[in-house]
């Protein structure tokens with residue numbers, strides 16, 4: 184595997200730098216932390232080393248320095264007009280370099296081959312769950328069930344030198360990522376299509392195959408899936424799914440355990456589950472207003488009622504972003520270009536016109552603008568993927584690309600176990616009085 188030797192070459196000097204920073208600058212003060220930050224979710228506290236992507240509050244996400252619009256041009260794609268292949272962003276996040284079309288092809292082939300190794304018991308475990316168990320329950324159970332295959336644990340028990348931990352981590356990550364589309368599609372077909380499963384097409388790319396195995400075989404659906412897999416892949420290190428994966432991985436739990444932790448976090452309504460909740464919110468609005476095409480005035484009233492009832496408006500707001508999420512914008516551009524008249528897209532546009540003002544009027548919401556989830560479900564629905572409970576699973580398949588790449592880097596850097604300090608309420612009261 185030439186990627187492994189390349190990675191080691193890139194990583195060796197970097198891991199030396201990390202060691203040197205700890206040794207020679209370990210005492211350096213890098214930030215003051217306020218009580219408010221600690222008591223409101225540690226926002227803005229620099230406490231993680233993440234190399235795969237960085238989030239700017241105004242500009243949004245950059246993957247190894249490249250924005251989404253830049254990557255649309257720079258990453259290899261199947262058609263000139265089409266979307267970059269997620270294999271390419273994986274390569275970029277892993278190595279820090281832009282891939283050639285050959286690199287992308289190599290990863291596609293590797294994943295197609297590795298995907299064949301899903302152990303039979305994983306399907307038995309999924310089948311043991313009730314069909315109406317939320318797809319995220321089924322997805323995460325399958326991920327844990329796959330950890331019987333972990334090379335990391337075996338290598339650890341044999342007594343592997345810690346400088347080599349990254350190698351079985353890489354193997355586990357490649358296996359795991361390769362298998363997620365088949366698992367996601369299996370759950371989708373089990374829950375929504377009577378278990379009428381579709382075999383993978385070995386000639387297809389990773390995301391194209393996911394759309395195919397789900398039964399959405401048009402080129403448009405495959406293009407949308409590539410876009411979806413690209414933009415959800417990473418969002419810096421502090422979001423719940425990335426941080427949870429990193430935290431659990433810091434105990435040298437294998438990639439399956441680590442990713443499963445991240446997926447448990449993604450299943451929360453304030454994180455990845457928001458993409459499903461947006462659809463519930465929209466549909467409830469249509470039901471309550473009693474029409475398919477509510478006016479902006481009606482939407483505004485419904486949004487205000489949502490707030491008055493002590494609920495959040497899903498798809499809006501962000502812990503870091505302070506502008507419209509570029510992941511929202513790129514989806515809106517796709518929708519406005521190809522399906523401007525789709526009813527759900529019209530609705531998304533109207534909501535975008537009124538909800539920021541409604542949230543702004545509260546005076547407390549720090550970011551009134553839409554995030555990635557405000558449109559993803561409407562777009563999927565418009566392309567025939569209408570089963571909302573699968574949306575967070577699709578988010579999870581994509582998120583694996585970033586958080587698991589970072590997990591390999593955690594091992595390459597030789598990072599230690601994470602163990603921040605906690606204090607009780609008395610300590611905070613005493614601090615306030617100091």
Ligand code: CMX
Nearest residue numbers: 453454455457495496497498499500501502547548549550
């Ligand atoms: N609707 C209503 N209230 C909102 C809001 C929204 N969309 N966004 C923030 N607020 C409220 C918060 O609940 C908080 O209220 P309290 O002071 O009463 O607790 C206040 O505004 C301040 O919050 P904030 O600093 O602006 O936002 P946070 O960093 O605490 O939270 C987020 C960020 C995303 C959880 C929040 O904006 C939210 O709940 N949004 C809706 C859910 C959502 O879309 N999540 C998906 C995010 C993207 C993703 O991970 O997929």
